[in-house]
Amino acid sequence: MSPADDGPWWRGAVIYQVYPRSFADGDGDGVGDIAGIRSRLDHLSALGVDAIWFSPWYPSPMADAGYDVADHRDIDPVFGTLAEAEALVAEAHALGIRTIVDVVPNHCSDAHPWFQAALAGGPDAPERELFWFRPGRGPNGDQRPTDWVGEFGGETWTRTVNPDGTPGDWYLHLFAPEQPDLNWDHPGVRAEFEDILRFWFDRGVDGIRIDSAGLLVKDGTLPETRPGRPHPFRDLDGVHEIYRDWRRIADEYPGDRALIGEVWMPDRQRFANYLRPDELHAAFNFDFLGCAWDASALRESIDGTLSAHAPVGAPATWVLSNHDVTRHVTRYGRADTTFSFAAKREGTPTDLELGTRRARAAALLSLSLPGAAYVYQGEELGLWEVEDIPYELRQDPMWERSGRVDPGRDGCRVPLPWTGDEPPFGFSPDGAAAPWLPQPADWKDRTVRAQTGDATSMLELYRMAIRIRRADPALGDGTMTWLPAPDGVLAHHRRPGFTCLVNLSDVAVPLPPHTERLLASGPLDDDLLPPDTAVWLRTAEPTPAGPGTA
Incomplete structure (x- = not known):
């Protein structure tokens, strides 16, 4: 963020997304962890970023890479301990880097104590009111309560078994069955998450990234989706009351604590509603991320983004990649340079040299636009999507739930290369277990060490661009x-x-x-x-x- 900009840090920051499983492995088990992140903070300091956003690191069965959270107030042992997370926040602050944690309010893990109690207690368990348990349709209740389609595709209801072994009610899950949706009409759910916000703000984090921010409120009458009618669970007006409450909590703390929403919203006006002065501070700009490498399309996306943000006085955000989408080096090397989950397929011809050249240009475009910019780990190294992961090693539930048509998101989550000429490229210490996903041998030219000092490298391009951005009063917010x-x-x-x-x-x-x-x-x-x-x-x-x- 330009030193000439006296506004809140989040308005013009460069924010770096760390996907903990894949950033750096400190204990040698092949999975990234907090010890690894702490050992590589010098890389982020040299890159010049203003803040780090950590994808979920909470206790979880990992049915969806940690987005099935069993406890928002602790750290999963695979990543470390709460004390280590607190030390990481302090060490980042000492380097002038703020921290953002991921909170997942739409659903929890089926291992969460609330859900376990809801199952164990049977149909009359009070904990069932914290979720969306409903009887099935049909004479025997063996038909799903609705025909809603999930966010991963597929069915959205799973039937339970009563403690006596008889078929029970169904519960709603917009994502995987291991991720039961929470009932935000219940005051206990609202109080729980308000306490979670305070828990992390009390530990010094500077921001909260809100997963699936537009899905929390459901129409309790459970209507089917119909063209021309309000959607039963996407972007219902009641969600804004939740974020107004959250904003009041964030404003209680010093230092410009930020709320940043994951809001997939094609309607720009509806998108801007989340950014009103008493709601979220910022939201991810997926319109720009999914835009074609085309001048008129990009200009329309930029104009539309800025015009949507202007009436509510919110800063735009510019995002090229994240842990859910095909890396843009790969996207930009294809005939169709847009991104869509519906269109994601393997075997698409890709010119990685062309994609890299365009990705370099896109970096300078995004870092020069008004507002905040996000960098997904590895994009500063010019990493491409890994599309030849053996089937038996894939972990993303999208792969199986799509009938093995959608390759899933593992290809953008492959562990980073740091040093050396062969895997694991310094991701893990010597003698460690193999990385949880295999790295391409061709990444030997993409390691941090190989690119450091090479003026033509992607890494040095990012370092120089961010350095100029921080020093130039024209850049950042404005x-x-x-x-x-x-x-x-x-x-x-x-x-x-x-x-x-x-x-x-x-x-x-x-x-x-x-x-x-x-x-x-x-x-x-x-x-x-x-x-x-x-x-x-x-x-x-x-x-x-x-x-x-x-």
């Missing part, structure tokens, strides 16, 4: 102005004196007048910007114009 540009080229200006050009056309284009070249994503051809290349320039202020100002 406004931007589009500049006239040839077809297929994006050009925008940030005051004072900063211009970014991205050439998405298939021909080189001339650079505008400038006094300095700050950074380019690839080699320039004298005063020409080649295709799939971006450049940051020091320029004079443009003449004020009407249309195009954002």
Whole structure:
């Protein structure tokens, strides 16, 4: 975040997502952990990020990689201890890096004490009111209460067995059966999560990332989904009361504590509702993440994002990859450069050289836009999606639940390469167990050590871009102005004196007048910007114009 920006840190921060299983393994069991993260904080400090977001590290049976949480107030032994997490927060703060933890409020694990009590107590157990237990349809109750389709695809109800062995009620799970949905109409659920927020804020964390933030409230009449009618569980108005309560808690704490929502919402106005001044501080921008590598599409996404955020005074966020989506080096190397869960398939022809060139340009675009930027671990190394993981090693439930059609999300979760010429590339100590997912041998050129000091590497590009961003008062939070540009080229200006050009056309284009070249994503051809290349320039202020100002 630019030092000239006096606003809250989260408005212009560069936030780095750590997926703990795959960042670094400190104890040698082949799974990343808190000890590994602590040992590699120097990498994040050198990268220059403002904050770290940790994906779930709580006790969990790991049916969905930790998003099936059994206890939000502790650490799973595979990752370490609560004391280690507290030490990590303190050590990151000592380096000037803030911390964000993931909270999963829509559902819990079927191993959670509440759910276990709900099962053990039978139909009259009071704990059943904390979930969505319902009788089945049909004469024998053997038909699901609704035909809702889950977020992973497939059915959303599982039938229980009563303590006496007879068939029982059904319970709702929008995700895997091991993730029963919580009933947010129950005051006990609301009080529990408000206490969880305080638990982590009391331990010094600076922000909460909210998983599946738009799904918490359900229509209790359980209507089927119908075109033209309100959806029974997505983006119901009652969810905003929850976040207004959470905002009051965050505002009780010093230091600009932030609430950041995972809000998959195609309607931009509905998306902006989550960002009203008394609700969430920020939300992930999936429209930009899924956008095609196309100048007009990207401009429309950027304009739409900024226009949606402006009325509520919230900062935009810019995201290229995360733990759920195909890495953008791979996406950008394909004929179809968009992202959609519905379209994800294996065996798609991919030009990784082209994808890498575009990913470098996309990094400069995203880091130059107004608002906050997110970096998913490994994108600073130029890692690609690993698509040849043996079937028997895959762990993502999306793989099986799709009938082995969707390859799942394991390919973007492969452990990071740090040093050396062969796996595990320093991910684990010498003599350790094999990493929980196999790493490609070709990653020997993508390790942190191999790229450090190489001015042409992806890592050094990110380090330099973030360094410039932190130092330049034009970058981070603020406004931007589009500049006239040839077809297929994006050009925008940030005051004072900063211009970014991205050439998405298939021909080189001339650079505008400038006094300095700050950074380019690839080699320039004298005063020409080649295709799939971006450049940051020091320029004079443009003449004020009407249309195009954002």
